[in-house]
Amino acid sequence: MADLGNVLNTDDFSKLHEYFAEQTKSDVLSRIITENGIKNAAKDPNAVTRLNPVFSLEVQTGKVSNQKQSGRCWLFALLNTLRHGFAKKYKFKDFELSEKYLFFWDKIERANIFYDRIIATAGRPADDRQVTFYLGNPGEDGGQWAMAAALVQKYGVVPASEYPETSNSENTGAFDKVMSQKLRIDGMKLREMVNGQKSDEEIQSARSQMLKEVYQIVSYSFGEPPTTVDFKYRDDDKKYQQISGLSPQEFYSKYFNVDLDDYVVLTNSPDKAYDKLYTLPDEDNIVGGKHIEFLNEPMEYLKQAAIDQLKDGETVWFGNDVLEQMDREKGLLDSNLYRYSELFDVNLKMDKAKRLEYHQGEVSHAMTLTGVDLDKNQQPIKWKVENSWGEKNGDKGYFTMNDDWMDDYVYEVVVHKKYLTKAQQSNLTKGSVELPAWDSLS
Numbered sequence: 001m002a003d004l005g006n007v008l009n010t011d012d013f014s015k016l017h018e019y020f021a022e023q024t025k026s027d028v029l030s031r032i033i034t035e036n037g038i039k040n041a042a043k044d045p046n047a048v049t050r051l052n053p054v055f056s057l058e059v060q061t062g063k064v065s066n067q068k069q070s071g072r073c074w075l076f077a078l079l080n081t082l083r084h085g086f087a088k089k090y091k092f093k094d095f096e097l098s099e100k101y102l103f104f105w106d107k108i109e110r111a112n113i114f115y116d117r118i119i120a121t122a123g124r125p126a127d128d129r130q131v132t133f134y135l136g137n138p139g140e141d142g143g144q145w146a147m148a149a150a151l152v153q154k155y156g157v158v159p160a161s162e163y164p165e166t167s168n169s170e171n172t173g174a175f176d177k178v179m180s181q182k183l184r185i186d187g188m189k190l191r192e193m194v195n196g197q198k199s200d201e202e203i204q205s206a207r208s209q210m211l212k213e214v215y216q217i218v219s220y221s222f223g224e225p226p227t228t229v230d231f232k233y234r235d236d237d238k239k240y241q242q243i244s245g246l247s248p249q250e251f252y253s254k255y256f257n258v259d260l261d262d263y264v265v266l267t268n269s270p271d272k273a274y275d276k277l278y279t280l281p282d283e284d285n286i287v288g289g290k291h292i293e294f295l296n297e298p299m300e301y302l303k304q305a306a307i308d309q310l311k312d313g314e315t316v317w318f319g320n321d322v323l324e325q326m327d328r329e330k331g332l333l334d335s336n337l338y339r340y341s342e343l344f345d346v347n348l349k350m351d352k353a354k355r356l357e358y359h360q361g362e363v364s365h366a367m368t369l370t371g372v373d374l375d376k377n378q379q380p381i382k383w384k385v386e387n388s389w390g391e392k393n394g395d396k397g398y399f400t401m402n403d404d405w406m407d408d409y410v411y412e413v414v415v416h417k418k419y420l421t422k423a424q425q426s427n428l429t430k431g432s433v434e435l436p437a438w439d440s441l442s
Contacts, residue, residue, distance in 0.1 A: 023345070033343070042338040043327075051332050051400040055384050057307075058371035059315050062087060062094040064397030066390035068170040071141030075099045075106075076388035077317045077366035078148040081414075082157065082256055084315050084370075090255070091235040096160040100169040101248070102151045104218055104225050106143070109151070109286045111183060111214040114138050115207050116287060118187040122194035133282065133437040135187060139179030141172050143285065145317055145366070145414050149260040150289035156248030157256070159231045168221045175221050182217060186210045260290070264420065264428065266302045267294035267412050269441055270353040274298055275427055282437035294441060295420075295427060299407055303380055305419040306369055315370050315386070319412035322365035325405060331394020333385070333401040335408045352408060356440035363411045363441060370398070380406070411441070 020026055033041045061084050067076050079097040087095045114134065121131050168175050189210075193203050229251040231243040246254065272278065273296070280292040306316045325337045341348045355361030371384030383406060385399040394400075417425060435441065 029343070038340070038343070039338055042340050042343040044334075044336055044339055047327075047332055047334045047337045047402075048330065051334060051382060051402060053331075053384070053395050053398070053400045055371040055373040055382070057310055057374060058384060059084065059310060059313055060088070061315065061370050061386060064386055064391055065096055065099070065388045066397075067099070067388045068165075068390070070170060070172040072099055072103055072143075072169075072172075073366045073388055074143040074145060074319075075102050075148050075151075077368050078145060078152070079157070080368045080386055080388070081315045081317050082152075082258060085258065086255060088313070090241070091237055092233060092241075093236050095233075098158045098160045098163040100165055100222055101158045101163045101225050102148065102155065103141075103169060104163075104222050105151055105155045106147070106285060107139075107179065107218045108211070108215060109154075109289070110138070111179075111211060113285060113287050114183055115186065115190060115210065117282075118190050119194055119203065119207070122191045126191070130282065130437060135184055137176075137180055138183035138187070139176045139181075141176060144280070144283060144292050145265055145319070145412070146290050146292040147283070147285040149263070150284075150286045152252060153260060153290060154286060156250070156252040158226055158229055158248050158251065159233075161233075162226050162229060162231060163223075166222060178217065179214075182214065262417055263414050264417055265292075265294045265412050265414050266305055266420075267296045267441065268299045268302050268352070269294070269296050269356060269411060270351075271356045271440060272296050275423070277427055277430065277432040278435050278441070279432045280435050280437070280439065280442055283442055293432060294412065295424060297424065299410075301421070301424070302410070302413045303403075303406065305415040306413045307372055307374070307378075307380065308419045309415050310369065310372055314416075315368050317366060317414040318369055318410055319363040319366050321361055321363065321409040321411070322367070324361075324409050328389070328393050331385075331387070331397075331399035333399055333405045333409075335402060335404040359440075361409070361411075361440070367399070369413070 023029075029041075061080075065076050065080065067073055076099055079099055079102070083095050083097050087093050117134050118131075121128065121134070124131050126132075126135070190203065190207065193206060227247065229243055229246045229248060231251075233241050235241055243251065243255070267278070269278075276296055278294045278296060280294075283292050284290075306318070309316050322333075325335055326333050327337060350358070350360055352361065367388070368386040369383055370386045373381045373383070375381055380403045382403060383401040385401050387394065387397055387399050389397065391397045417428070420428075
Protein backbone atom coordinates (compact mmCIF):
# COMPACT_ATOMS: atom_id res chain seq x y z
CA MET A 1 0.00 0.00 0.00
CA ALA A 2 1.36 3.41 -0.98
CA ASP A 3 2.20 5.90 1.75
CA LEU A 4 -0.52 8.47 2.41
CA GLY A 5 0.25 12.18 2.22
CA ASN A 6 -1.08 15.23 4.07
CA VAL A 7 0.77 14.84 7.36
CA LEU A 8 -0.58 17.39 9.82
CA ASN A 9 2.02 19.88 11.09
CA THR A 10 2.18 23.02 13.24
CA ASP A 11 1.28 25.24 10.29
CA ASP A 12 -1.90 23.24 9.75
CA PHE A 13 -2.77 23.54 13.43
CA SER A 14 -2.37 27.31 13.26
CA LYS A 15 -4.69 27.55 10.27
CA LEU A 16 -7.32 25.42 11.99
CA HIS A 17 -7.16 27.61 15.08
CA GLU A 18 -7.37 30.80 13.02
CA TYR A 19 -10.41 29.50 11.13
CA PHE A 20 -12.18 28.66 14.37
CA ALA A 21 -11.30 32.04 15.92
CA GLU A 22 -12.78 33.82 12.89
CA GLN A 23 -16.23 32.35 13.55
CA THR A 24 -18.22 35.20 15.07
CA LYS A 25 -20.18 33.07 17.54
CA SER A 26 -17.51 30.53 18.45
CA ASP A 27 -17.34 31.50 22.13
CA VAL A 28 -21.12 31.60 22.60
CA LEU A 29 -21.75 28.34 20.77
CA SER A 30 -18.91 26.57 22.56
CA ARG A 31 -20.46 27.48 25.90
CA ILE A 32 -23.96 26.44 24.83
CA ILE A 33 -22.94 23.14 23.25
CA THR A 34 -20.47 22.02 25.91
CA GLU A 35 -22.88 22.87 28.72
CA ASN A 36 -26.10 21.46 27.21
CA GLY A 37 -24.90 18.75 24.85
CA ILE A 38 -25.29 18.65 21.08
CA LYS A 39 -28.86 17.32 20.94
CA ASN A 40 -30.30 19.75 23.47
CA ALA A 41 -28.53 22.68 21.87
CA ALA A 42 -29.78 21.72 18.39
CA LYS A 43 -33.36 20.83 19.34
CA ASP A 44 -36.21 22.87 17.89
CA PRO A 45 -38.70 23.62 20.71
CA ASN A 46 -41.47 24.27 18.17
CA ALA A 47 -41.52 20.59 17.17
CA VAL A 48 -43.86 19.80 20.05
CA THR A 49 -46.42 22.19 18.57
CA ARG A 50 -46.00 20.83 15.04
CA LEU A 51 -46.48 17.29 16.33
CA ASN A 52 -49.58 17.80 18.44
CA PRO A 53 -50.96 14.22 18.63
CA VAL A 54 -54.38 14.88 17.09
CA PHE A 55 -55.31 13.01 13.92
CA SER A 56 -58.21 13.24 11.51
CA LEU A 57 -58.11 9.50 10.81
CA GLU A 58 -57.31 6.83 13.40
CA VAL A 59 -57.66 3.09 13.72
CA GLN A 60 -58.63 2.34 17.30
CA THR A 61 -55.97 0.25 19.00
CA GLY A 62 -55.11 -0.77 22.56
CA LYS A 63 -52.01 -0.87 24.70
CA VAL A 64 -48.63 -1.00 23.00
CA SER A 65 -46.35 -4.00 23.25
CA ASN A 66 -42.75 -3.93 24.44
CA GLN A 67 -39.84 -5.68 22.72
CA LYS A 68 -37.52 -4.54 25.53
CA GLN A 69 -33.81 -5.28 24.94
CA SER A 70 -34.29 -7.25 21.74
CA GLY A 71 -34.21 -6.64 18.00
CA ARG A 72 -37.60 -8.22 17.28
CA CYS A 73 -39.39 -5.08 16.05
CA TRP A 74 -40.16 -6.73 12.69
CA LEU A 75 -42.09 -9.47 14.50
CA PHE A 76 -43.83 -7.05 16.85
CA ALA A 77 -44.92 -4.82 13.99
CA LEU A 78 -46.47 -7.68 12.00
CA LEU A 79 -48.18 -9.20 15.02
CA ASN A 80 -49.48 -5.75 15.94
CA THR A 81 -51.23 -5.47 12.58
CA LEU A 82 -52.72 -8.94 13.06
CA ARG A 83 -53.81 -8.52 16.67
CA HIS A 84 -55.68 -5.30 15.94
CA GLY A 85 -57.97 -7.17 13.57
CA PHE A 86 -58.62 -9.88 16.17
CA ALA A 87 -59.21 -7.28 18.89
CA LYS A 88 -61.84 -5.49 16.82
CA LYS A 89 -63.64 -8.60 15.57
CA TYR A 90 -63.71 -10.44 18.89
CA LYS A 91 -63.97 -7.42 21.21
CA PHE A 92 -60.70 -7.90 23.08
CA LYS A 93 -58.98 -4.51 22.99
CA ASP A 94 -55.62 -5.38 24.56
CA PHE A 95 -55.14 -8.79 22.97
CA GLU A 96 -51.51 -9.67 22.17
CA LEU A 97 -49.89 -12.45 20.19
CA SER A 98 -46.70 -14.20 21.27
CA GLU A 99 -43.67 -12.69 19.58
CA LYS A 100 -41.50 -15.24 21.35
CA TYR A 101 -43.31 -18.07 19.56
CA LEU A 102 -42.26 -16.83 16.10
CA PHE A 103 -38.84 -15.87 17.44
CA PHE A 104 -38.26 -19.46 18.59
CA TRP A 105 -38.99 -20.90 15.15
CA ASP A 106 -37.04 -18.15 13.42
CA LYS A 107 -33.91 -19.29 15.27
CA ILE A 108 -34.40 -22.89 14.14
CA GLU A 109 -35.16 -21.91 10.54
CA ARG A 110 -32.27 -19.46 10.32
CA ALA A 111 -29.81 -22.08 11.54
CA ASN A 112 -31.18 -24.51 8.96
CA ILE A 113 -30.80 -22.10 6.04
CA PHE A 114 -27.42 -20.92 7.36
CA TYR A 115 -26.06 -24.48 7.08
CA ASP A 116 -27.28 -24.72 3.47
CA ARG A 117 -25.62 -21.44 2.57
CA ILE A 118 -22.34 -22.35 4.24
CA ILE A 119 -22.21 -25.69 2.43
CA ALA A 120 -23.07 -24.05 -0.91
CA THR A 121 -20.25 -21.48 -0.56
CA ALA A 122 -17.65 -23.74 1.07
CA GLY A 123 -15.41 -23.49 -1.97
CA ARG A 124 -14.99 -19.75 -1.53
CA PRO A 125 -12.43 -18.19 0.85
CA ALA A 126 -13.66 -17.23 4.30
CA ASP A 127 -13.11 -13.54 3.48
CA ASP A 128 -15.33 -13.73 0.38
CA ARG A 129 -17.86 -10.92 0.67
CA GLN A 130 -20.89 -13.21 0.65
CA VAL A 131 -19.37 -15.69 3.10
CA THR A 132 -18.39 -12.80 5.34
CA PHE A 133 -22.03 -11.65 5.32
CA TYR A 134 -23.23 -15.09 6.40
CA LEU A 135 -20.66 -15.26 9.19
CA GLY A 136 -21.06 -11.64 10.26
CA ASN A 137 -23.83 -12.06 12.83
CA PRO A 138 -25.68 -15.34 12.20
CA GLY A 139 -27.47 -15.27 15.56
CA GLU A 140 -28.92 -11.77 15.18
CA ASP A 141 -32.48 -10.72 16.03
CA GLY A 142 -33.28 -8.38 13.13
CA GLY A 143 -35.44 -9.20 10.16
CA GLN A 144 -37.74 -8.16 7.33
CA TRP A 145 -41.53 -8.20 6.98
CA ALA A 146 -41.45 -11.17 4.59
CA MET A 147 -39.43 -13.15 7.13
CA ALA A 148 -42.13 -12.61 9.76
CA ALA A 149 -44.85 -13.44 7.22
CA ALA A 150 -43.05 -16.66 6.28
CA LEU A 151 -42.99 -17.74 9.92
CA VAL A 152 -46.71 -17.06 10.36
CA GLN A 153 -47.51 -18.97 7.18
CA LYS A 154 -45.57 -22.03 8.33
CA TYR A 155 -46.09 -22.03 12.11
CA GLY A 156 -49.24 -20.01 12.72
CA VAL A 157 -49.59 -17.87 15.86
CA VAL A 158 -50.43 -18.29 19.53
CA PRO A 159 -51.70 -15.81 22.14
CA ALA A 160 -49.02 -14.20 24.29
CA SER A 161 -50.51 -15.80 27.40
CA GLU A 162 -49.89 -19.24 25.88
CA TYR A 163 -46.16 -18.64 25.41
CA PRO A 164 -45.21 -15.54 27.43
CA GLU A 165 -42.01 -13.56 27.40
CA THR A 166 -39.03 -14.68 29.50
CA SER A 167 -35.79 -13.00 30.52
CA ASN A 168 -33.93 -14.34 27.48
CA SER A 169 -36.55 -13.21 24.97
CA GLU A 170 -36.77 -9.75 26.53
CA ASN A 171 -33.01 -9.32 26.70
CA THR A 172 -31.48 -11.30 23.84
CA GLY A 173 -27.86 -10.13 24.00
CA ALA A 174 -26.38 -13.20 25.71
CA PHE A 175 -28.48 -15.60 23.65
CA ASP A 176 -27.49 -13.93 20.37
CA LYS A 177 -23.82 -14.13 21.31
CA VAL A 178 -24.03 -17.85 22.10
CA MET A 179 -26.02 -18.56 18.94
CA SER A 180 -23.61 -16.65 16.69
CA GLN A 181 -20.66 -18.50 18.23
CA LYS A 182 -22.40 -21.86 17.79
CA LEU A 183 -23.24 -21.18 14.13
CA ARG A 184 -19.75 -19.90 13.28
CA ILE A 185 -18.19 -23.04 14.78
CA ASP A 186 -20.64 -25.18 12.84
CA GLY A 187 -19.91 -23.19 9.71
CA MET A 188 -16.18 -23.76 10.15
CA LYS A 189 -16.69 -27.52 10.59
CA LEU A 190 -18.99 -27.81 7.58
CA ARG A 191 -16.57 -25.88 5.37
CA GLU A 192 -13.72 -28.13 6.50
CA MET A 193 -15.78 -31.22 5.76
CA VAL A 194 -16.76 -30.04 2.28
CA ASN A 195 -13.23 -28.93 1.41
CA GLY A 196 -11.87 -32.18 2.90
CA GLN A 197 -14.10 -34.05 0.45
CA LYS A 198 -16.16 -35.80 3.08
CA SER A 199 -19.14 -37.72 1.70
CA ASP A 200 -22.59 -36.16 1.41
CA GLU A 201 -23.83 -38.64 3.98
CA GLU A 202 -21.17 -37.59 6.50
CA ILE A 203 -21.88 -33.90 5.92
CA GLN A 204 -25.65 -34.33 6.26
CA SER A 205 -25.20 -36.41 9.42
CA ALA A 206 -23.05 -33.68 10.97
CA ARG A 207 -25.50 -31.01 9.84
CA SER A 208 -28.41 -32.92 11.40
CA GLN A 209 -26.62 -33.14 14.75
CA MET A 210 -25.77 -29.44 14.63
CA LEU A 211 -29.43 -28.53 14.15
CA LYS A 212 -30.42 -30.75 17.07
CA GLU A 213 -27.94 -28.86 19.24
CA VAL A 214 -29.37 -25.52 18.05
CA TYR A 215 -32.86 -26.71 19.01
CA GLN A 216 -31.49 -27.69 22.42
CA ILE A 217 -29.99 -24.23 22.99
CA VAL A 218 -33.14 -22.44 21.87
CA SER A 219 -35.40 -24.69 23.95
CA TYR A 220 -33.25 -24.24 27.06
CA SER A 221 -33.36 -20.47 26.53
CA PHE A 222 -37.07 -19.98 25.76
CA GLY A 223 -38.81 -23.26 26.57
CA GLU A 224 -40.36 -25.44 23.89
CA PRO A 225 -43.28 -23.72 22.14
CA PRO A 226 -46.88 -24.94 22.47
CA THR A 227 -48.36 -27.21 19.83
CA THR A 228 -51.99 -26.42 20.66
CA VAL A 229 -53.90 -23.30 21.62
CA ASP A 230 -55.90 -23.36 24.87
CA PHE A 231 -56.89 -19.75 25.31
CA LYS A 232 -59.35 -18.43 27.88
CA TYR A 233 -60.22 -14.76 28.28
CA ARG A 234 -62.93 -12.25 29.10
CA ASP A 235 -63.76 -9.89 26.25
CA ASP A 236 -64.44 -6.17 26.56
CA ASP A 237 -68.07 -6.96 27.44
CA LYS A 238 -66.81 -9.12 30.33
CA LYS A 239 -68.04 -12.29 28.66
CA TYR A 240 -66.03 -15.48 29.20
CA GLN A 241 -64.52 -16.90 26.02
CA GLN A 242 -62.54 -20.05 25.36
CA ILE A 243 -60.58 -21.28 22.34
CA SER A 244 -59.13 -24.78 22.58
CA GLY A 245 -58.08 -27.83 20.61
CA LEU A 246 -56.54 -25.92 17.70
CA SER A 247 -53.01 -26.05 16.39
CA PRO A 248 -51.28 -22.66 16.03
CA GLN A 249 -51.80 -22.94 12.26
CA GLU A 250 -55.51 -23.71 12.71
CA PHE A 251 -55.85 -20.86 15.20
CA TYR A 252 -54.39 -18.44 12.65
CA SER A 253 -56.51 -19.75 9.80
CA LYS A 254 -59.77 -19.67 11.77
CA TYR A 255 -59.44 -16.42 13.71
CA PHE A 256 -57.36 -14.13 11.50
CA ASN A 257 -58.36 -14.93 7.92
CA VAL A 258 -55.46 -12.92 6.48
CA ASP A 259 -53.62 -14.19 3.41
CA LEU A 260 -50.19 -12.63 3.75
CA ASP A 261 -49.47 -13.39 0.10
CA ASP A 262 -52.00 -10.67 -0.73
CA TYR A 263 -49.65 -8.07 0.76
CA VAL A 264 -46.67 -6.37 -0.85
CA VAL A 265 -43.76 -4.35 0.48
CA LEU A 266 -43.75 -0.97 -1.25
CA THR A 267 -40.26 0.50 -0.97
CA ASN A 268 -38.89 3.98 -1.48
CA SER A 269 -35.22 3.42 -2.26
CA PRO A 270 -34.27 6.27 -4.62
CA ASP A 271 -30.77 4.87 -5.13
CA LYS A 272 -32.43 2.27 -7.39
CA ALA A 273 -34.70 2.39 -10.44
CA TYR A 274 -38.42 2.78 -9.68
CA ASP A 275 -41.24 0.54 -10.91
CA LYS A 276 -39.17 -2.60 -10.43
CA LEU A 277 -39.44 -5.59 -8.13
CA TYR A 278 -36.31 -6.40 -6.10
CA THR A 279 -35.40 -9.44 -4.00
CA LEU A 280 -32.91 -10.15 -1.21
CA PRO A 281 -32.45 -13.94 -1.37
CA ASP A 282 -29.51 -13.96 1.05
CA GLU A 283 -31.83 -12.75 3.82
CA ASP A 284 -34.65 -15.26 3.36
CA ASN A 285 -35.05 -17.14 6.63
CA ILE A 286 -36.95 -20.30 5.67
CA VAL A 287 -35.92 -22.85 3.06
CA GLY A 288 -38.93 -23.06 0.72
CA GLY A 289 -40.64 -20.16 2.48
CA LYS A 290 -41.78 -16.71 1.45
CA HIS A 291 -39.14 -14.62 -0.33
CA ILE A 292 -38.13 -11.07 0.58
CA GLU A 293 -39.41 -8.79 -2.18
CA PHE A 294 -39.75 -5.02 -2.59
CA LEU A 295 -41.64 -3.04 -5.23
CA ASN A 296 -39.69 0.22 -5.49
CA GLU A 297 -41.88 3.30 -6.00
CA PRO A 298 -41.79 7.08 -5.45
CA MET A 299 -42.80 8.14 -1.95
CA GLU A 300 -46.21 9.51 -2.88
CA TYR A 301 -47.39 5.98 -3.75
CA LEU A 302 -46.31 4.61 -0.39
CA LYS A 303 -48.21 7.37 1.38
CA GLN A 304 -51.40 7.00 -0.63
CA ALA A 305 -51.49 3.23 -0.23
CA ALA A 306 -50.96 3.59 3.52
CA ILE A 307 -53.74 6.19 3.77
CA ASP A 308 -56.13 4.00 1.78
CA GLN A 309 -55.45 1.03 4.04
CA LEU A 310 -55.94 3.13 7.18
CA LYS A 311 -59.24 4.44 5.78
CA ASP A 312 -60.39 0.84 5.51
CA GLY A 313 -59.61 0.33 9.19
CA GLU A 314 -56.37 -1.63 8.85
CA THR A 315 -53.03 -0.61 10.33
CA VAL A 316 -49.79 -0.58 8.32
CA TRP A 317 -46.40 -2.20 8.97
CA PHE A 318 -43.57 0.16 7.98
CA GLY A 319 -39.76 0.05 7.96
CA ASN A 320 -37.78 3.14 8.90
CA ASP A 321 -34.61 4.63 10.35
CA VAL A 322 -36.01 5.44 13.78
CA LEU A 323 -32.81 6.72 15.40
CA GLU A 324 -32.69 9.71 13.05
CA GLN A 325 -34.27 12.95 14.31
CA MET A 326 -36.17 11.19 17.10
CA ASP A 327 -37.11 12.21 20.64
CA ARG A 328 -37.76 8.89 22.35
CA GLU A 329 -39.13 10.29 25.60
CA LYS A 330 -41.71 12.57 23.95
CA GLY A 331 -42.31 10.27 20.98
CA LEU A 332 -41.45 12.81 18.27
CA LEU A 333 -40.24 12.09 14.74
CA ASP A 334 -39.48 15.25 12.78
CA SER A 335 -36.84 15.92 10.12
CA ASN A 336 -36.11 19.32 11.67
CA LEU A 337 -36.20 18.22 15.30
CA TYR A 338 -32.44 18.62 15.74
CA ARG A 339 -30.94 21.39 13.62
CA TYR A 340 -27.35 20.24 13.55
CA SER A 341 -26.40 22.11 10.37
CA GLU A 342 -27.57 25.42 11.83
CA LEU A 343 -25.93 24.72 15.17
CA PHE A 344 -22.47 24.03 13.73
CA ASP A 345 -22.85 26.21 10.61
CA VAL A 346 -21.79 23.20 8.55
CA ASN A 347 -23.89 21.48 5.88
CA LEU A 348 -24.71 18.06 7.33
CA LYS A 349 -27.58 17.24 4.97
CA MET A 350 -27.76 14.48 2.35
CA ASP A 351 -30.67 13.46 0.17
CA LYS A 352 -32.29 10.07 0.69
CA ALA A 353 -30.55 8.36 -2.22
CA LYS A 354 -27.10 9.50 -1.09
CA ARG A 355 -27.77 8.51 2.52
CA LEU A 356 -28.47 4.97 1.33
CA GLU A 357 -25.53 4.92 -1.06
CA TYR A 358 -23.03 6.17 1.51
CA HIS A 359 -24.36 4.15 4.47
CA GLN A 360 -25.78 7.10 6.39
CA GLY A 361 -29.32 5.73 6.00
CA GLU A 362 -30.60 2.26 6.82
CA VAL A 363 -33.80 0.38 7.56
CA SER A 364 -33.14 -0.01 11.27
CA HIS A 365 -36.60 -0.47 12.78
CA ALA A 366 -40.20 -1.48 12.09
CA MET A 367 -43.33 0.10 13.56
CA THR A 368 -47.03 0.35 12.80
CA LEU A 369 -49.03 3.24 11.31
CA THR A 370 -52.35 3.56 13.13
CA GLY A 371 -53.51 7.02 12.04
CA VAL A 372 -52.88 10.09 9.92
CA ASP A 373 -53.81 13.78 10.03
CA LEU A 374 -54.98 14.97 6.60
CA ASP A 375 -55.37 18.57 5.41
CA LYS A 376 -58.35 19.89 3.42
CA ASN A 377 -56.80 18.49 0.24
CA GLN A 378 -56.48 15.04 1.82
CA GLN A 379 -52.69 15.36 2.00
CA PRO A 380 -50.88 14.02 5.09
CA ILE A 381 -49.54 16.43 7.70
CA LYS A 382 -48.48 13.95 10.37
CA TRP A 383 -48.91 10.29 11.23
CA LYS A 384 -49.77 8.30 14.35
CA VAL A 385 -47.25 5.54 15.04
CA GLU A 386 -47.52 2.52 17.29
CA ASN A 387 -44.08 1.57 18.54
CA SER A 388 -43.02 -1.54 20.47
CA TRP A 389 -40.98 0.16 23.18
CA GLY A 390 -43.57 0.08 25.96
CA GLU A 391 -45.85 2.74 27.42
CA LYS A 392 -43.11 4.87 29.01
CA ASN A 393 -42.03 6.29 25.65
CA GLY A 394 -44.06 8.86 23.74
CA ASP A 395 -47.80 9.18 24.39
CA LYS A 396 -48.37 5.85 26.18
CA GLY A 397 -46.10 4.22 23.60
CA TYR A 398 -47.45 6.04 20.54
CA PHE A 399 -45.28 8.41 18.51
CA THR A 400 -46.18 11.32 16.25
CA MET A 401 -44.37 11.42 12.91
CA ASN A 402 -44.14 14.55 10.77
CA ASP A 403 -44.82 13.95 7.08
CA ASP A 404 -41.35 15.31 6.25
CA TRP A 405 -39.86 12.59 8.44
CA MET A 406 -41.81 10.01 6.47
CA ASP A 407 -40.30 11.38 3.25
CA ASP A 408 -36.78 11.27 4.65
CA TYR A 409 -36.62 8.21 6.87
CA VAL A 410 -39.39 5.78 5.90
CA TYR A 411 -38.31 3.16 3.37
CA GLU A 412 -41.07 0.53 3.37
CA VAL A 413 -44.81 0.15 3.89
CA VAL A 414 -46.69 -3.15 3.71
CA VAL A 415 -50.09 -2.87 2.05
CA HIS A 416 -52.67 -5.07 0.42
CA LYS A 417 -52.23 -5.44 -3.34
CA LYS A 418 -55.63 -3.87 -3.94
CA TYR A 419 -54.20 -0.46 -3.04
CA LEU A 420 -51.64 -0.60 -5.85
CA THR A 421 -52.21 0.89 -9.28
CA LYS A 422 -52.81 -1.49 -12.18
CA ALA A 423 -49.32 -0.75 -13.48
CA GLN A 424 -47.81 -1.58 -10.10
CA GLN A 425 -49.77 -4.82 -9.86
CA SER A 426 -48.48 -5.70 -13.30
CA ASN A 427 -44.89 -5.02 -12.19
CA LEU A 428 -45.26 -7.72 -9.54
CA THR A 429 -45.44 -10.33 -12.31
CA LYS A 430 -42.55 -9.14 -14.50
CA GLY A 431 -39.70 -10.83 -12.69
CA SER A 432 -37.36 -9.38 -10.11
CA VAL A 433 -33.89 -7.90 -9.76
CA GLU A 434 -31.73 -9.82 -7.27
CA LEU A 435 -29.94 -7.60 -4.77
CA PRO A 436 -26.69 -8.58 -3.02
CA ALA A 437 -26.66 -9.29 0.70
CA TRP A 438 -24.94 -5.98 1.42
CA ASP A 439 -27.50 -3.81 -0.38
CA SER A 440 -28.80 -0.68 1.36
CA LEU A 441 -32.19 -2.38 1.96
CA SER A 442 -30.69 -5.33 3.84
